[in-house]
Every structure is written in structure tokens, then in C-alpha cells.
Amino acid sequence: MSSNRAKLESLLSIINTAAQEAIAMYEKEGGDVPSFESTDSHPLDDALDTVALKSTIRTLEGACHQLCTTLAPPSHTAINMVQIYDYACIRVVLRENITNILLDYPKGIHVNELGKIINIEPRKLARMMRVLATRGCFVEVDTDTFANNRLSLILHSEHPVRHMVSLHVEACAKGASVFWETLKAPEQGPSYDPAHAPVMFANNRDGITGTFFDWMREDVSHMLQGQRTGTHSPFPGQQAPAYPFPEVSTVVDVGGGIGAFSLPLARTHKNVKITIHDLPEALVQARDIWANECPEAVKEDRVEFKELNFFTQVPVKGKDIYYLRNIIHDWPDDEALLILRNVREALGPNSRVLVHDYVLRGLSRKQAEVEASTLGADIAPEPLLPNYGVGNIRAYEQDMTMWILHNAKERTLQDSVQLAAAANLKLEKVWDLAEACVLEFKAA
Numbered sequence: 538m539s540s541n542r543a544k545l546e547s548l549l550s551i552i553n554t555a556a557q558e559a560i561a562m563y564e565k566e567g568g569d570v571p572s573f574e575s576t577d578s579h580p581l582d583d584a585l586d587t588v589a590l591k592s593t594i595r596t597l598e599g600a601c602h603q604l605c606t607t608l609a610p611p612s613h614t615a616i617n618m619v620q621i622y623d624y625a626c627i628r629v630v631l632r633e634n635i636t637n638i639l640l641d642y643p644k645g646i647h648v649n650e651l652g653k654i655i656n657i658e659p660r661k662l663a664r665m666m667r668v669l670a671t672r673g674c675f676v677e678v679d680t681d682t683f684a685n686n687r688l689s690l691i692l693h694s695e696h697p698v699r700h701m702v703s704l705h706v707e708a709c710a711k712g713a714s715v716f717w718e719t720l721k722a723p724e725q726g727p728s729y730d731p732a733h734a735p736v737m738f739a740n741n742r743d744g745i746t747g748t749f750f751d752w753m754r755e756d757v758s759h760m761l762q763g764q765r766t767g768t769h770s771p772f773p774g775q776q777a778p779a780y781p782f783p784e785v786s787t788v789v790d791v792g793g794g795i796g797a798f799s800l801p802l803a804r805t806h807k808n809v810k811i812t813i814h815d816l817p818e819a820l821v822q823a824r825d826i827w828a829n830e831c832p833e834a835v836k837e838d839r840v841e842f843k844e845l846n847f848f849t850q851v852p853v854k855g856k857d858i859y860y861l862r863n864i865i866h867d868w869p870d871d872e873a874l875l876i877l878r879n880v881r882e883a884l885g886p887n888s889r890v891l892v893h894d895y896v897l898r899g900l901s902r903k904q905a906e907v908e909a910s911t912l913g914a915d916i917a918p919e920p921l922l923p924n925y926g927v928g929n930i931r932a933y934e935q936d937m938t939m940w941i942l943h944n945a946k947e948r949t950l951q952d953s954v955q956l957a958a959a960a961n962l963k964l965e966k967v968w969d970l971a972e973a974c975v976l977e978f979k980a981a
């Protein structure tokens with residue numbers, strides 16, 4: 538057998554093993570595997586800990602894509618990469634709340650009727666819906682008649698992940714449309730100033746200036762298609778690591794927002810006292826949400842809300858854990874270092890800093906092996922790309938999202954270790970969540 542053939546056989550075997558593992562996990566949790574067509578959710582869809590499933594899916598997606606890309610003519614794959622209009626179609630679904638409407642029609646609604654409700658020409662509507670249904674989002678139950686399924690329900694106006702979907706089809710798509718222009722622009726090209734992020738470059742043309750966060754504060758109309766309404770994390774795969782929280786007394790959620798990380802923690806670990814640090818306007822919403830969703834923690838004094846500007850102020854001192862989820866990736870190196878230095882100032886002798894973000898891996902197996910042996914990073918089995926290839930694509934796409942919105946970035950393990958070292962922090966452990974990672978640091 539040629540070595541090329543042997544690689545394909547190995548990929549096939551990886552696919553078979555990973556798919557069987559995923560099926561077994563679904564059967565163990567809920568009795569049956571999910572179906573492509575139905576709207577039935579599965580207990581694993583909302584499970585708090587899905588690291589094992591995500592790890593299997595990472596392998597499965599990586600191997601399937603590598604196999605198809607190897608066997609397809611390159612021109613076929615190249616067109617597949619660019620001919621993608623899902624985001625444009627999904628933008629219509631969100632703007633018109635099509636998922637919500639379809640809930641009243643469990644057996645499906647014909648495009649003529651749907652077109653009347655949302656005032657869109659039905660033949661065009663059918664073509665758009667068919668693109669999405671071909672991807673597995675909505676089902677065409679009869680000719681030109683569409684119904685929801687498990688995937689399309691994510692686009693419901695009340696679904697927590699919809700906020701992320703909306704952010705991408707609105708702001709990210711706007712920034713991506715001028716991506717090349719920003720790279721070539723004399724001022725923006727070499728700049729890492731958040732005000733020079735691609736989305737703001739596009740906004741500047743409409744007379745909007747400042748950073749993406751300024752724009753969000755001043756004009757939230759672009760976000761209205763999916764406001765955050767609860768603490769269910771909008772970031773899939775963002776659960777907390779299997780950290781020994783039972784042994785922890787105090788946690789500071791730095792830039793904690795409404796507490797999407799710490800509120801579930803307060804529910805499961807009553808031993809932990811939580812401090813949420815954020816800007817004043819964010820804390821107003823946080824107090825409301827906690828009063829409604831976890832009143833016992835408020836009553837029992839297990840949570841406090843403290844204003845903090847993490848660039849200029851030091852968090853409350855001497856606590857066990859300083860948790861920064863989706864914070865460091867929002868900022869270029871200079872700003873990220875300011876945050877980490879302020880957190881470092883707060884540490885007691887046994888405090889830990891947990892940075893929860895994606896970790897970008899290199900594509901060289903040699904580098905991946907060094908990272909695996911020295912830092913405990915995960916590495917994919919051969920012949921998969923060492924970073925799991927497309928199984929891990931969300932990390933690299935999220936890096937682009939951070940760039941487009943904030944001129945910021947996701948980091949490699951080495952980037953994070955170096956950045957932390959400049960703030961006098963030392964890496965202790967990598968917690969792999971099979972999507973994001975949690976990097977645990979202590980005072981150097």
C-alpha cells in the first residue's frame with residue numbers, strides 16, 4: 538500500500554472511531570442519537586460539561602475535512618472555500634425572525650405564505666432557505682415548504698447563541714468586506730490601535746469613530762437582533778474547566794460582565810465567594826440578572842459587584858482565583874499587558890490567574906511536539922494536522938473576529954507565556970476544553 542493510501546485509510550479509521558464514540562456518548566446521556574431533521578433537542582445539547590464530546594467532534598471534523606480535501610480536485614475545494622453565502626442568508630433569517638415564525642408551523646410553511654408574513658418575494662425566499670436547508674439548517678418538508686429543526690432553533694430570538702451569530706452576520710461581515718483595504722491603508726495597515734480595526738475602518742466611512750466597544754455603547758441598534766438576555770454562555774464550549782473549585786474560597790471574575798462564567802459557578806459551588814469586576818454600566822445589568830437568576834447567592838452574600846477599570850485599577854487583593862474569560866483576546870498586546878500587570882498586583886502568595894481563551898496551535902508537528910512535552914498542550918494523532926485542522930478552525934476564525942472587531946487577537950501558547958512573563962506570571966497548567974483552553978498562571 539502506498540503511503541498516501543495508508544494515510545487515507547488511517548483517516549477513515551479515525552473517522553469511524555470518533556463517530557462511534559460520539560454516538561455512544563449521545564446514547565449514554567439520552568437513549569438515542571439526535572436526528573438531522575427533527576426539532577428535538579438532546580440532553581447533551583445543554584449539558585454543562587461537553588469537553589469529551591467536543592474533543593471527539595474536533596477529531597471527526599478535522600479528519601472528515603482532511604479526507605474530502607485530499608480526494609476532491611483542488612479547484613472544487615477552492616470554490617467551496619469562497620462560495621459561501623450562509624452568513625448573508627442567516628442575516629435575513631435573524632432580521633425577519635424566521636425561526637420564531639416557523640415555530641407556529643411545526644409541519645412547515647410554504648414560501649408563499651411565509652413571504653406574505655415577512656414581505657419578501659417567495660421565489661427568492663425559497664432559494665435562500667434551500668441553501669440553509671442543504672447545510673442542515675431548516676428542513677424542506679415538501680416542495681418550497683420549510684420547517685425548523687434542531688439547528689435552526691439556535692436562530693430563535695431568545696436563544697443565547699444568537700447574539701454571537703448576529704455579531705458575525707452584522708459587524709464581522711461589515712469589517713471583513715474592507716479587510717484588504719485596511720491592510721493596505723497607510724495609517725491602519727501597520728496599526729494595532731483598536732480604533733483602527735477593520736469594522737471601525739468601515740464605520741469611519743459612515744462617520745462613526747472610536748473603538749468597537751465605543752460603538753456598542755453608543756449605538757446598539759446593530760446588536761438588537763439578539764441582545765443577551767441571560768447567563769447561558771453564548772460561546773459554545775466555554776464551560777469552566779474541571780478545576781478543583783470545591784477547594785477554592787474566593788473567585789474574582791475580572792471583566793465578568795453579567796457573570797456568564799461565575800453565575801453557573803455560584804449555583805454549583807456554594808463554597809465560593811465571587812467578586813464581579815466590570816465597568817459601571819455592565820454591573821447594572823449584572824445586578825439585575827443575578828437578582829433574577831441566582832437570588833440565593835445575592836441573599837447569602839456570596840457575590841459582590843465592584844466597579845473596576847482593568848487598565849487603570851488593581852482588582853480586589855489576595856483572592857484565590859482571578860478568572861479572565863474572553864478578556865485578554867479582546868486586546869492587543871500593550872493593553873493586554875496592562876490588564877495582566879494590574880491583576881498581578883492583586884495576587885496573594887497562593888492566588889492563581891486563569892485566562893480562558895482560545896489557544897492557537899502551529900501547524901508544524903515539531904513545534905506541536907515541543908509544546909506538548911514542555912507545556913502539556915494537546916496534539917492530534919497523525920495523519921491529522923497537529924492542530925486538528927478544520928476540527929480546530931474556530932480558534933483561527935475567532936482570531937480573525939478579534940482582529941476585525943478590535944485589532945486584537947487570539948494567541949499561541951508561546952505568545953501567552955511571553956505576555957504573562959512580562960507581567961511577572963508563570964504558566965502552571967493548560968486546561969484543554971477541546972475548543973477554548975484555560976491557562977493557569979501563578980506569580981513568577
Ligand SMILES: C[S@@+](CC[C@H](N)C(=O)[O-])C[C@H]1O[C@@H](n2cnc3c(N)ncnc32)[C@H](O)[C@@H]1O
Nearest residue numbers: 792793794797815816819845846847848862863
Ligand atoms: C467579551 S466580554 C466578556 C465577559 C465575561 N468575562 C464572559 O466571559 O462572559 C468583555 C467584558 O470586558 C468588560 N470591559 C471592557 N473594558 C473594560 C475595562 N476597561 N475595565 C473593566 N471591564 C471592561 C466589558 O464590559 C465586558 O463585560
